[in-house]
Each structure stands twice: as structure tokens, then as C-alpha cells.
Amino acid sequence: IKTIGVLTSGGDAPGMNAAIRAVVRRGLSRGINMKGVLKGYNGLLNEEIIDLTAVDVSDTIQRGGTILYTARCAEFRTEEGQRRGAEVCKKHGIDGLVVIGGDGSFAGAQKLANLGINAVGVPGTIDLDIACTEYTIGFDTAVNTAMEAIDKVRDTSTSHERVSIIEVMGRNAGYLALWCGIANGAEDVLLPEKYDYDEQQIINNIIDNRKKGKKHHIIINAEGIGHSEAMAKRIEAATGIETRATILGHMQRGGSPTCKDRVYASIMGAKAVDVLLEGKTKRVIGYKNGEYVDFDINEALAMKKTIPDYQYEISYSLSHNYSKNV
Ligand code: ATP
Numbered sequence: 179i180k181t182i183g184v185l186t187s188g189g190d191a192p193g194m195n196a197a198i199r200a201v202v203r204r205g206l207s208r209g210i211n212m213k214g215v216l217k218g219y220n221g222l223l224n225e226e227i228i229d230l231t232a233v234d235v236s237d238t239i240q241r242g243g244t245i246l247y248t249a250r251c252a253e254f255r256t257e258e259g260q261r262r263g264a265e266v267c268k269k270h271g272i273d274g275l276v277v278i279g280g281d282g283s284f285a286g287a288q289k290l291a292n293l294g295i296n297a298v299g300v301p302g303t304i305d306l307d308i309a310c311t312e313y314t315i316g317f318d319t320a321v322n323t324a325m326e327a328i329d330k331v332r333d334t335s336t337s338h339e340r341v342s343i344i345e346v347m348g349r350n351a352g353y354l355a356l357w358c359g360i361a362n363g364a365e366d367v368l369l370p371e372k373y374d375y376d377e378q379q380i381i382n383n384i385i386d387n388r389k390k391g392k393k394h395h396i397i398i399n400a401e402g403i404g405h406s407e408a409m410a411k412r413i414e415a416a417t418g419i420e421t422r423a424t425i426l427g428h429m430q431r432g433g434s435p436t437c438k439d440r441v442y443a444s445i446m447g448a449k450a451v452d453v454l455l456e457g458k459t460k461r462v463i464g465y466k467n468g469e470y471v472d473f474d475i476n477e478a479l480a481m482k483k484t485i486p487d488y489q490y491e492i493s494y495s496l497s498h499n500y501s502k503n504v
Contacts, residue, residue: 179296179454181211183227183272186244187218187251187283190431191302191316193439194244194278199235200447201276201300206232208455213272217247218279219254219286222263227270239440242319242433248279254286264293274454276447278302278315281479284462288475291460298450299462299475302443304431307351309481310473311464315446318438320347320430321357328362328396331424336394341384341413341421343397345406347430352485354430355400359493365395367493370402371485377409381416383498388419395419445470 184201186194198214205212214234216226238245253259267275267290274296277287280303287297301308304320324346335342348354352369359367365383368375384395399406406423414421435443446463453461453472462478464471473481 179210179273181213181271182274182276182451182454183213183215183267183270184230184246184276184278185215185218185222186246186248186302187277187279187286188248189280189303189305190244190248191304191314192242192319192431192433192435193315193443194248194302195235195238195241196435196440196443197278197300197302197315197447198244198246199238200444201451202230202235203232204448204451208451210451210455211271213270214246215275217249218283219251219259219263220249221247222266223251223253223259225266225270227266227272239444240434242431242435244278260286260289260293264290264295267295274298276300276450276454278447280305280314281308284308284475284479288460288479291475296454296459297475298453298472299478300446300450301462301464304354305348305351306353307349307483308464308478309483310462310478311466313442313465315439315443316431316435317353318436319433321354321361322436323430323433324354324358324426325361327426327429328358328364328398332362332394332396335396335422338420339393341395341397341410341417341419343399343406343410343413343421343423345399345401345404345423345425347401347426350402352400352402355398356485356489356493359398360489360496362396362398363497364398364493365497366397367490368397368399368403369485369490370400372490373403377412381413384413384417384419388417
């Protein structure tokens with residue numbers, strides 16, 4: 179391998195820059211030419227490819243977003259797009275490509291690998307929804323950002339004795355919501371994995387809690403459930419208690435990465451280069467049982483991940499089990 183490319187794809191995540199920096203510097207330290215592909219698979223198809231030096235990635239480890247920009251690219255889902263992508267890699271002498279992104283981006287990497295471009299996936303998404311890994315770059319920053327925002331909403335919600343529905347991101351996965359549920363001590367946590375929640379039960383809880391003198395009621399609602407505004411209207415109508423919805427939105431994707439995100443990103447990025455230089459093909463980097471590991475990309479994409487029931491049960495029990503003993 180003489181030249182390695184790196185791109186970021188899908189939703190951006192804090193720590194992506196730390197991963198890019200690690201990829202570039204690890205590669206340069208091994209005598210490899212490093213190239214950056216701008217704007218994900220879109221930039222690949224448009225040949226937006228730049229040389230990267232050690233200086234180009236300096237002063238980036240602490241910055242949110244991605245210096246390579248990111249995009250979603252419908253054309254790359256087609257065979258024709260994938261074939262052209264592989265041709266562009268060959269034309270620019272890219273023998274190995276590090277793809278930092280989520281499952282969708284890995285599916286693109288898998289297609290490129292099948293066409294002879296050795297691609298390695300690095301898990302970068304705030305959603306934590308990649309089955310082969312217990313950790314994804316960006317989750318820690320995003321969950322801390324959401325937690326702090328929810329604390330702030332809670333202050334004003336308590337002062338006004340309101341019910342608050344706070345919608346957090348996560349697409350179809352409920353990890354961010356579950357973690358906030360526990361970290362913020364929410365009364366209710368609604369997860370897409372547990373879609374059959376009982377709204378009447380929530381309404382009954384709110385009324386009961388109010389009778390006991392509780393001044394606030396925090397409901398964390400996952401993006402995958404959504405409809406927070408409509409839910410707030412229904413709950414207000416049923417309880418007679420002022421209910422507000424706050425949708426945290428993209429603020430959760432920004433900001434300086436936490437220490438954890440920087441460290442995981444640095445190690446995962448460097449490992450992706452090591453895996454390529456070891457001559458391994460079609461790999462995805464992950465973190466499992468306390469170790470940084472790599473998996474076959476096909477196996478990684480076939481893995482399934484489920485929300486941990488035990489943690490979900492605890493999030494509920496810590497907010498509801500005191501009623502008999504107060
Ligand atoms: P996140 O979930 O954090 O947004 P992601 O990588 O899963 O990250 P997607 O939008 O699903 O985000 O995928 C990013 C890009 O990867 C897509 O825009 C597309 O270009 C490419 N991609 C996704 N799925 C496939 C596929 N099955 N085959 C080829 N390319 C794909």
C-alpha cells in the first residue's frame with residue numbers, strides 16, 4: 179500500500195476530526211501518502227480529493243464536526259455509482275480507504291471492497307447503533323450535551339411546575355434517550371425499541387406524582403418515536419398540567435469532543451491504518467469487551483444489537499419505585 183484515503187460520511191459526530199488526524203498521522207509515520215476525500219461518497223464521485231499532511235490536521239483534535247465535510251449520496255447506493263467510486267480511487271492511486279461513519283457508510287465501504295478497493299470502516303455516529311461495537315465516536319459528547327441541556331430544561335420546568343417532553347436524537351435507536359433517561363433521572367423514557375409504551379399510563383403517573391407534590395415530570399422521547407409536540411398537547415389536555423415539548427435537534431451533534439471521544443477516535447483511526455498495512459481486507463474497527471478489535475465487514479453488517487432490557491428496567495425503577503416508602 180502506497181496511498182491511503184480517508185473520508186467521513188453520514189451524519190457528522192464530534193471526534194471525527196480526532197479520527198481523521200489519527201489516520202493521517204499514523205499513515206504518514208509509516209511512510210504512506212495520505213489523501214482526504216471531501217464530502218463523503220459525493221466528493222469521491224466528484225473527485226474532490228486533497229493531499230493531507232501532518233500540519234493539515236493540526237489544531238483539529240479539539241474541534242467538533244469534520245474538516246473533510248460529510249454528505250449523504252444517493253448515487254453511491256447504485257452499482258453504477260459504486261463502480262465509478264472504485265474507478266476514482268484507482269485513478270488517484272488510493273489503495274486503501276478509511277471510511278468514518280455509520281452502518282450506511284460501512285455498506286458503501288463493503289461495496290467498494292467488493293470492487294477491489296480495500297476499505298476499512300471506523301464507527302463514527304452519535305447514535306451508538308453499530309452492532310459490532312460497544313462504542314461509536316461521538317456518542318459520549320452527544321450524550322453529555324443532551325444531558326446538560328435536559329438539566330437546564332428541568333430547572334425551568336420545575337419552577338413553572340410543568341411537564342417536559344424532551345426529544346433527543348438517535349434516529350431509529352434509543353441509546354441516547356436511554357442514557358439521558360438514567361443520567362437525568364427522567365420519569366419516563368420512550369424508546370423506538372419499546373414502541374408499545376402506554377400513554378395513558380404516563381398520564382396516570384403524571385397525575386399521581388402531582389398529587390404527591392412532585393413539581394416536575396420529565397419525559398425523554400427518542401427521535402425514533404417523535405411527535406413530541408402532539409404528545410405534549412394530548413398530555414396537557416388529559417392532565418390539565420402545562421406541558422411543553424423541547425426538541426434538542428442538531429445541537430447534540432456539535433461541540434468540542436469529550437476526552438473519551440478523542441481517545442477512542444485516535445485509537446480507532448490509527449488501528450484502521452494498522453489493519454490496512456497488515457494486509458487485512460474488508461475490515462471494520464470496533465470496541466468489544468475492553469479491547470479494540472476488527473471484524474470482517476460482512477459479518478459486522480450482519481450483526482444485531484438490541485437495547486439492554488436490564489438498563490431500561492433500571493431507568494424506570496429508579497424513578498418510580500419510591501411510592502410505598504416516602
Ligand atoms: P448516521 O447513521 O450516523 O447518519 P450512516 O453512515 O449510517 O451514519 P447513511 O446516510 O445511512 O448514514 O449512509 C451514508 C452514505 O453511505 C449514504 O448517503 C450512501 O452514500 C452510502 N450508503 C448507505 N447505504 C449504502 C448501501 N447499501 N450501498 C452503498 N452505499 C450506501
